[in-house]
Amino acid sequence: GQQVMQIPQYQHVQEGEDFTTYCNSSTTLSNIQWYKQRPGGHPVFLIQLVKSGEVKKQKRLTFQFGEAKKNSSLHITATQTTDVGTYFCAAPRPGTGYSTLTFGKGTMLLVSP
Amino acid sequence: DAMVIQNPRYQVTQFGKPVTLSCSQTLNHNVMYWYQQKSSQAPKLLFHYYDKDFNNEADTPDNFQSRRPNTSFCFLDIRSPGLGDAAMYLCATSRGQGFEQYFGPGTRLTVT
Numbered sequence: 001g002q003q004v005m006q007i008p009q010y011q012h013v014q015e016g017e018d019f020t021t022y023c024n025s026s027t028t029l030s031n032i033q034w035y036k037q038r039p040g041g042h043p044v045f046l047i048q049l050v051k052s053g054e055v056k057k058q059k060r061l062t063f064q065f066g067e068a069k070k071n072s073s074l075h076i077t078a079t080q081t082t083d084v085g086t087y088f089c090a091a092p093r094p095g096t097g098y099s100t101l102t103f104g105k106g107t108m109l110l111v112s113p
Numbered sequence: 114d115a116m117v118i119q120n121p122r123y124q125v126t127q128f129g130k131p132v133t134l135s136c137s138q139t140l141n142h143n144v145m146y147w148y149q150q151k152s153s154q155a156p157k158l159l160f161h162y163y164d165k166d167f168n169n170e171a172d173t174p175d176n177f178q179s180r181r182p183n184t185s186f187c188f189l190d191i192r193s194p195g196l197g198d199a200a201m202y203l204c205a206t207s208r209g210q211g212f213e214q215y216f217g218p219g220t221r222l223t224v225t
Contacts, residue, residue, distance in 0.1 A: 030211055031211055043203070043214075066206065088155060100146070100168075100210055101214065103156060105155050106155050
């Protein structure tokens with residue numbers, strides 16, 4: 001079945017440093033979605049990437065989808081304490097008509113002031 | 114404006130005592146999902162409804178059941194909770210195939 005690998009599992013940075021999390025699949029993905037979950041909170045949808053090589057920006061966050069649609073990354077420039085949380089990538093599962101998601105295990109980001 | 118609402122937010126039940134968690138949505142989405150999330154793990158899909166069609170994950174224990182009486186509401190029934198069922202239970206909705214999911218705030222279940 002479809003698997004989505006996400007690294008690193010955990011990262012601790014100083015405020016102002018950059019952060020990147022990577023997501024990889026052995027199969028071609030129809031799209032890739034990114035979610036953020038704050039400590040004690042619930043996952044919140046950030047963005048969806050659909051096209052090969054797509055790059056999207058949301059303020060300090062840059063999302064990329066690989067040319068082969070098998071990998072993706074989320075880069076945060078100059079982290080702030082408000083960026084703390086776990087970032088999950090997720091891809092629609094073809095076996096369910098793309099109506100469910102395969103989640104990566106997530107990258108937990110800690111930002112020290 | 115709350116879009117996916119879960120009640121209660123915290124639930125304590127005794128070992129073996131049935132419990133029901135509820136979810137409602139104001140988004141009129143076709144698909145509703147129930148996830149189990151344990152500490153430092155990704156959400157684990159238990160089942161989902163596409164309209165009235167129920168879809169069970171292969172590894173969801175028989176102890177877990179669900180009902181969707183109408184578009185807006187979905188329930189998770191745990192027939193005989195064990196200590197291992199203590200977790201956050203997340204409800205989510207989606208417009209359908211390939212679309213993003215909207216999560217509720219979750220119900221934290223404690224089993225004593």
